[in-house]
Amino acid sequence: MRLGKRPANAKPAYHPGDVLTLKSGGRPMTATWTGPVLFAPGNWLICQWFGNDGELQQEMFPEETLERAHNALAA
Numbered sequence: 001m002r003l004g005k006r007p008a009n010a011k012p013a014y015h016p017g018d019v020l021t022l023k024s025g026g027r028p029m030t031a032t033w034t035g036p037v038l039f040a041p042g043n044w045l046i047c048q049w050f051g052n053d054g055e056l057q058q059e060m061f062p063e064e065t066l067e068r069a070h071n072a073l074a075a
Helices: none
Strands: 019-022 029-036 043-050 056-062 066-068
Antiparallel strands (some): 019 066, 043 056
């Protein structure tokens, strides 16, 4: 499955500390790592956020599925 048209060696669009959301919606998440992975092309990000129960959540996402959070406070 090809998600985006960015070259495999392209610089990441986002950096650790950026506040992002999924393009499909959801909670604001903080990027903690960004870079290539062995199992898929393109740049991937590890993001963390707090769930409804206040528990820290973490997941990896392809860069093309994320966008900057619009309602997040800048540090």
